[in-house]
Amino acid sequence: MSEVFDEEALRAELAEDRPPHAGPWSQLGAAVVTGLIGVAGVVGSLGLGLGRLTAPGPGLWPFVVSVVITTLSVVLALTGRRGTDTEKFSRASVMTAIAVLTLVLLALLLPLIGFEIPSLLLTFVWLRFLGKESWRSSIAISVATVAAFYLLFVVLLQIPLPRLI
CATH class of the missing domain: 1.10.287 (Helix Hairpins)
Incomplete structure (x- = not known):
């Protein structure tokens, strides 16, 4: 009981x-x-x-x-x-809408300026503003993530991603 x-x-x-x-x-x-x-x-x-x-x-x-x-x-x-x-709808709904909007912006910017800057900004915005991480960890993780993706997809797998250079 x-x-x-x-x-x-x-x-x-x-x-x-x-x-x-x-x-x-x-x-x-x-x-x-x-x-x-x-x-x-x-x-x-x-x-x-x-x-x-x-x-x-x-x-x-x-x-x-x-x-x-x-x-x-x-x-x-x-x-x-x-x-x-x-x-x-609540604050969490707005956060989800912001996350979707940043993904749309990534898709729009990718063919224009490559994957590096949009991916860096997306990761940073998600960590700092949506995830409430510190400035230092947001910057460090964003840079490390884009560098890891660059090494994996561009260097090792030789996938022709749109790039700055």
Whole structure:
């Protein structure tokens, strides 16, 4: 009997730390947004060319992933309105949006100025501002990470990444 009480007390304690429930419209909104992303991925991957199973084209895997995203979005739209696991937007939501925005900026800057500077800035922003690391460790880890990626992908594996030099 005490185990049941402890379990109920734990659930109550965990519920206090959660943001309020966002409601069914949030589930539907999430389904629509991810569905649009999935459809855009399908269209973009078709533009790259799917190829054949024996000779896959560059768009085959993005196509597969986009179809999965679109399918799961439809499932969420149909069943998610009854779910109670969504949370209202909070500071954590803004942090996630900033993280996604920095990834988009990385993708946009990569072909223009190479991978070094955008990767360094992305790593630094994530460590310092999203992860609340110290300035010193953020700088050191960012530089070390980009150097390690450079050595691994450019020097050792000889992958033709867009680079400054």
